[in-house]
């Protein structure tokens with residue numbers, strides 16, 4: 001039930017701090033640390049390469065999950081769009097593990113890959129919000145998102161839940177290999193939940209940004225480097241699917257290789273700056289587009305902020321920044337769609353779960 005909320009999407013955005021805390025509680029062990037079923041950890045750590053398979057928003061979560069697993073557990077990861085993998089399978093490593101990320105657990109494109117890799121005798125883990133879903137039943141292992149039902153077509157809380165569960169899986173796998181993280185993930189995820197709460201209390205600010213940048217525009221670009229690039233891809237997908245603004249996410253350094261030709265006077269550019277090691281370079285990219293007339297909206301993180309930034313996120317652990325950085329993008333998309341008179345919860349041409357290939 002959406003209760004007093006005008007839309008499920010807004011309710012589900014607001015549930016993110018709670019869902020993050022619930023995930024911490026569900027994966028906590030008696031000593032206050034985190035835990036994942038031993039056979040799943042064993043499956044992860046005995047793979048020579050992990051293949052993440054997903055679609056849409058879940059694919060965007062996979063791109064960030066790759067960073068967690070590679071940086072912490074030191075296992076190479078490839079992330080694939082399910083529909084492409086299915087018809088153009090890459091050369092596989094000798095001992096792969098497949099991770100299917102799917103909110104619904106019913107996406108036909110992902111299922112088709114699962115059927116193919118099971119025929120080849122490979123192991124699969126499904127990360128899903130729906131216990132008993134097809135992808136969960138047909139995989140060897142399941143990790144649940146515990147996000148509660150997601151009704152709005154645009155995925156919000158499932159995405160941040162996917163990131164939280166992927167971070168936990170990567171951290172536990174790293175620990176089991178004797179490569180403990182340099183920080184306390186449970187504590188840092190708690191700080192993320194608090195930051196999400198602060199962000200959800202800043203709706204007026206997000207509405208103002210939506211009105212300022214997206215009231216009448218036909219297109220918009222999201223740029224970022226490193227994980228900010230992946231968050232930008234998700235921000236662009238949210239905006240286009242519910243507001244019908246043509247939006248694209250780009251790696252900061254890639255725009256000048258062609259797409260910069262599209263920048264006109266007033267073209268909105270949402271730039272993310274949450275990562276210290278690429279802060280200078282992304283700001284250089286913003287200058288390049290501003291010189292061509294773009295209207296920049298820089299969203300940075302406290303500690304990296306500069307005077308002209310439009311919005312500053314509370315400070316959280318840098319590697320977990322995507323969990324907070326996506327929240328303003330979700331809210332801005334929501335208000336952009338609302339003010340353009342779109343059906344926020346049921347955008348045209350889309351279904352909540354895509355059960356055809």
Ligand code: F6R
Pocket residue numbers: 055056057058059101102103104105106107110153154155156237238241353354
């Ligand atoms: C976007 C969105 C879709 C889904 C995609 C995969 O907001 O909801 O892009 O993420 O269809 O769905 P699942 O995760 O159910 O496999």
